[in-house]
Amino acid sequence: MTARNPGRRRGLPASSAAGVLLLLALAGCAAGTSAQPDAGPAPAAAASPSVRSSPPVTSSALPAAPAAPGPQLMPVMGASKPVTLSISAIDVRTDLLHLGLRGNGSLDVPQDSGSGAPAGWYTGSPTPGERGPSVILGHVNALGGSKGVFADLRKLTPGTEINVSRTDGSIAVFTVDRGTVYSKDEFPTFEVYGNTPGAELRLITCDGYDPATGLFDDNYVIYAKLKA
Template identity: 70%
Template sequence: MTPKNPGHRRGPLASTAAGVLLLLTLAGCAGGPATTPDAGPAPSAPVSAPAAPTTPSAPPSASAPAPAADTQQLPPVMSASAPVTLTIPSIGVRTDLIHLGLEENGSLKVPEDTGNGAPASWYDGSPTPGERGPSVVLGHVNSPNGRGGVFADLRKLTPGAEITVSRADDSTAVFTVDRGELYPKNGFPTLKVYGNTPGSELRLITCDGYDPATGEFDDNYVIYATLKA
């Protein structure tokens, strides 16, 4: 199956250049917090289509060029190289990174959890970690095995914690956590999370806000991190 691509990741500022906005659905973020896996954000239809009340927006397409910028004033970044593994020592996370794009219907493919936990996934429409712009990594907060998902402990991350991404060219991108923020799905700040950045940044995203009355996750938790100089 060949997924649609909302635009790739080149341009003087970031992959998420201003363009056609896509809608974001979090399909599968339902069920008990230790029984049914959540799913990550999923771009779907163009912004002209009506959004569901609890659907935040997805990354803008990079089909349009990014605004011009004086590259001499931009922070140094790394060349493109696909991510292989992600490690967060302070919360004991080490995960292979699978590369996922979009389904034919425009929704984002998410890691399949068959019961023993699923690895995190890098959204291949975003910059590779270390490139200029926000690289997007998704992970489950829970798992059918009851042990929690790969990103179950994102809330424990504090400013200054390090996140390391090994890359296919044998280089390593080291990021420093800036902050974590909780957003309701019906008020997801699309441009704040996915918008152009002057340097290399990382976004780790999972579901949050489990409501036992509905069996749904009402929120997203996002970690913001910046490439270490």
């Protein structure tokens, strides 16, 4: 992916977002011991007020006009690849894989070798702390029926801190805004991956386990924003 200027990265391109969606819908979260586990009209103008005669006012008597406020800039950081993710509220600390797209356009997934897979940052998204939504995926379960790295995302509440250490030695600190569950058949691609005015984070895993099929029908998404 072509590099972009620090602090100016935005959301994922439509093709990349579609690839991530394909992963989450098809390849992410199978249960069981042998499967790879989971991831109106305009208002009318006001009438003019009536005009009355009044004594002239000299310019020296006029108060100085207040300066117009500038645009409110959202906090962002420069580009730096992530190294680890820590969420002390649910006792999570994981090294971060760097995951790209496969030849078929779908996203590569963390592989579980038997002791659980670490979470993975999607390299087509902004680095954590840059402007735009940085995407990190993790499994909800692990081989042998163990818990996956993102098994407890549902326990996160608004205001919970999420720390991402980066290769430049800095730490991007995010606070949870909300968590939402989506059916994989109705996943809102651009709400999750689209442009944002500031630096944001998306943690994504699978949800909605169906024991009849051994599959997960939903995704659970944590939305978080860079702490000012």
